[in-house]
Amino acid sequence: MFVLGSGAAFPAVELTDSALAAIRPTPSHDQALVLGRAGIEQRRVSLPLEYILSNKDSDVVRARGAAHASPTALGVDAIKRALSQANLSIEQLGLIIADTATPYQTCPSEAQRIAGAFGIKVPAYDLVAGAQFLPLCVNNLRAWREERFPEYVVCVSTNVPSQHVRYESDILAGSIVGDAAAAFIFSKTQKAAWSVVHSSIRTSARGGSPLTVDRFLAFDESRMMSHEDLRRELATEFDSVTARVPEAINKGWFVGPEMYAEDFRVFAQKRGVSSSRVVSCAKEYGFSMGSSQAAAVSSLLEQAKSGEFVIAVHCENGMSGHVVLVRS
Numbered sequence: 163m164f165v166l167g168s169g170a171a172f173p174a175v176e177l178t179d180s181a182l183a184a185i186r187p188t189p190s191h192d193q194a195l196v197l198g199r200a201g202i203e204q205r206r207v208s209l210p211l212e213y214i215l216s217n218k219d220s221d222v223v224r225a226r227g228a229a230h231a232s233p234t235a236l237g238v239d240a241i242k243r244a245l246s247q248a249n250l251s252i253e254q255l256g257l258i259i260a261d262t263a264t265p266y267q268t269c270p271s272e273a274q275r276i277a278g279a280f281g282i283k284v285p286a287y288d289l290v291a292g293a294q295f296l297p298l299c300v301n302n303l304r305a306w307r308e309e310r311f312p313e314y315v316v317c318v319s320t321n322v323p324s325q326h327v328r329y330e331s332d333i334l335a336g337s338i339v340g341d342a343a344a345a346f347i348f349s350k351t352q353k354a355a356w357s358v359v360h361s362s363i364r365t366s367a368r369g370g371s372p373l374t375v376d377r378f379l380a381f382d383e384s385r386m387m388s389h390e391d392l393r394r395e396l397a398t399e400f401d402s403v404t405a406r407v408p409e410a411i412n413k414g415w416f417v418g419p420e421m422y423a424e425d426f427r428v429f430a431q432k433r434g435v436s437s438s439r440v441v442s443c444a445k446e447y448g449f450s451m452g453s454s455q456a457a458a459v460s461s462l463l464e465q466a467k468s469g470e471f472v473i474a475v476h477c478e479n480g481m482s483g484h485v486v487l488v489r490s
Contacts, residue, residue: 169243205340205448236343256312295452297483340448344456363483
């Protein structure tokens with residue numbers, strides 16, 4: 163399976179640590195440890211800073227009315243970038259698969275809303291994947307029989323968790339999340355520079371997620387994976403990758419689970435991966451529930467050289483897995 167194009171989209175508004183400090187209490191020692199594991203220093207959000215500062219615990223409906231972008235708008239932007247890279251038109255797509263944990267509506271699906279925004283009629287459905295978006299989508303598509311696979315398929319993850327945050331009272335959620343979208347165009351018939359070497363997704367020993375979305379976002383630090391559990395899951399994924407692609411350690415770019423970006427960086431270094439080859443979008447853009455890892459992969463597909471690999475490793479939400487891509 164080949165990757166013909168990819169693209170990422172972020173809101174323009176930057177929410178820095180200093181801006182957050184003006185609207186919420188200083189994190190406690192335990193909260194600071196949690197934030198250190200994520201390593202996030204600033205975020206991109208779809209809300210105006212003035213709105214966040216004056217409506218710290220705003221209603222979700224009001225937040226959507228004030229927002230610069232919706233999940234659909236960010237998803238459309240990411241797909242446009244992917245289409246441009248692939249030199250394709252929107253009419254050539256045979257299927258849209260979308261993922262969002264922050265939809266404005268649950269019916270129609272986000273994929274159908276995106277198709278409607280483009281003005282096309284095409285099969286479209288949602289695969290709600292959360293933080294495991296990329297491994298789950300790739301593994302799913304690879305299982306399809308080639309004769310049933312449309313010539314071009316786009317998978318897009320788009321999330322706006324900032325619109326669900328009570329910034330004044332929920333220190334962790336407000337400090338961690340950011341908004342983003344990322345899209346990938348796949349084909350099994352048209353060859354491209356990037357191809358899928360391997361993918362895997364499995365149920366892990368630790369279930370659940372520390373971050374949940376109902377009307378508002380909530381962060382439960384007690385549900386974070388322990389260092390021991392995380393190291394065990396990462397070791398399983400690394401062993402699987404290096405068994406199939408031994409040269410990935412020296413020729414690979416690694417993107418880890420965004421909720422544990424700094425933990426992953428330390429682990430990868432101990433496994434012999436140069437720190438400069440461990441990439442995270444979350445540090446600058448915030449954790450966006452699957453979109454941030456996909457956006458980091460998209461950026462690497464534009465800069466990696468022939469013979470290099472891009473490896474996305476996931477260990478969150480009770481699922482573990484990975485995707486290995488290689489540039490010919």
